[in-house]
Amino acid sequence: MSAFSVGEQVPAQEFPVVRADLVRYAGASGDFNPIHWNERFAKEVGLPDVIAHGMFTMATAVRVVTDWAGDPGAVLEYSVRFTRPVVVPDPQGATITVSGEVRTVREDGTAEVDLTATVNGSTVLAKARAVVRPRGGSGD
Amino acid sequence: MPVDQSFRGRSYPPTRPYEVGREKIREFADAINDPNPVYRDRAAAQALGYADVIAPPTFAIVLTLPAGGQVIHDPEFGLDYSRVVHGEQRFVHHRPIVAGDLLQVVVTVEDIRVAAGNELITNRADLMTVAGEQVCTAYSVIVGRGTAS
Numbered sequence: 001m002s003a004f005s006v007g008e009q010v011p012a013q014e015f016p017v018v019r020a021d022l023v024r025y026a027g028a029s030g031d032f033n034p035i036h037w038n039e040r041f042a043k044e045v046g047l048p049d050v051i052a053h054g055m056f057t058m059a060t061a062v063r064v065v066t067d068w069a070g071d072p073g074a075v076l077e078y079s080v081r082f083t084r085p086v087v088v089p090d091p092q093g094a095t096i097t098v099s100g101e102v103r104t105v106r107e108d109g110t111a112e113v114d115l116t117a118t119v120n121g122s123t124v125l126a127k128a129r130a131v132v133r134p135r136g137g138s139g140d
Numbered sequence: 141m142p143v144d145q146s147f148r149g150r151s152y153p154p155t156r157p158y159e160v161g162r163e164k165i166r167e168f169a170d171a172i173n174d175p176n177p178v179y180r181d182r183a184a185a186q187a188l189g190y191a192d193v194i195a196p197p198t199f200a201i202v203l204t205l206p207a208g209g210q211v212i213h214d215p216e217f218g219l220d221y222s223r224v225v226h227g228e229q230r231f232v233h234h235r236p237i238v239a240g241d242l243l244q245v246v247v248t249v250e251d252i253r254v255a256a257g258n259e260l261i262t263n264r265a266d267l268m269t270v271a272g273e274q275v276c277t278a279y280s281v282i283v284g285r286g287t288a289s
Binding site: 015021025130 | 167168170171172173174176178179188190194196197198201202205206225226227228229230231232233235236279281
C-alpha cells in the first residue's frame with residue numbers, strides 16, 4: 001500500500017436522508033430530542049422544519065474516510081463544528097454531499113483529511129477533519 | 141442566567157459500566173446507513189486484526205451523550221437546557237471500541253467561555269475499560285444561546 005500524499009482526493013459520496021433515518025438514529029443513539037422527528041415541535045422552536053441530528057451528519061460525513069481507508073479503526077481522531085442544520089422535509093428529505101482531501105501528512109505517516117459536507121451547495125460542517133493511520137498499519 | 145463558573149475543572153463520578161454489545165454496534169451501523177462488514181461480521185473484523193466487531197468512529201456518543209447530561213441537567217450548574225445546541229464534537233480514539241468492551245465514562249467540565257452573549261461549555265468525556273485502559277476521549281462543545289447574561 002502506498003503512503004498518503006498531500007492533495008490526495010477522498011472519493012466524494014452522496015448520502016440521502018429522510019425522516020425514517022432520523023427516527024432510526026434517535027433510537028440507536030438515544031437522542032430523542034423532538035426537533036429531530038416532530039415537525040410541530042421543530043417549528044414551535046423557530047426551526048424551518050425537522051433537522052437531522054448533528055451527530056447523524058457527523059457519522060455520515062466520515063463514511064467517505066472509512067470507505068476510502070478500508071479499516072474504520074484507522075480513524076484515530078475525528079472532529080467537526082456544526083454550522084448549519086440539515087433540514088429534512090417530509091417526504092422528500094435531503095442529500096448530504098461529502099468529499100475529502102489529504103491536507104497534511106505527518107512525520108509518522110498519518111494523514112489529516114479535511115472533509116467538506118454540503119446540502120444544496122451550503123456547507124453544513126466546518127473544520128471537519130479526520131486523522132487517519134498510515135495504510136498497512138496494525139489493526140490493533 | 142449564566143452557568144456557575146466554579147464548575148470549570150469539575151469531574152463527575154464514573155458512569156456505571158456499559159457493555160458494548162455486538163448487536164448494538166450493528167443497530168448503530170444500520171442507523172447511520174453504513175453497510176461496512178467490520179461492524180457486523182466477526183470474521184471481517186478479525187481479518188483486520190481485531191478481536192471482534194468494532195464500532196463506528198462516532199459510536200462513543202451512545203455513552204457520552206447521557207454522561208454529558210450529568211453536567212447539562214445538573215441544577216447546580218444552572219444551564220437553561222431549552223437554549224442548548226451542540227456546537228462542536230471531537231473524538232480521539234486510543235483504540236477502536238470493540239464488542240465486549242466494558243466501559244465507564246468520566247465527564248469533566250474542561251472549559252467555560254463566553255462569546256457574543258453565548259456560553260460555550262467544553263465537556264471532556266474519558267471512556268475507559270473497567271480495568272482502567274483508556275479507549276476514547278470525546279470533547280463536546282455545548283452552546284447556551286444567549287445564556288451569558
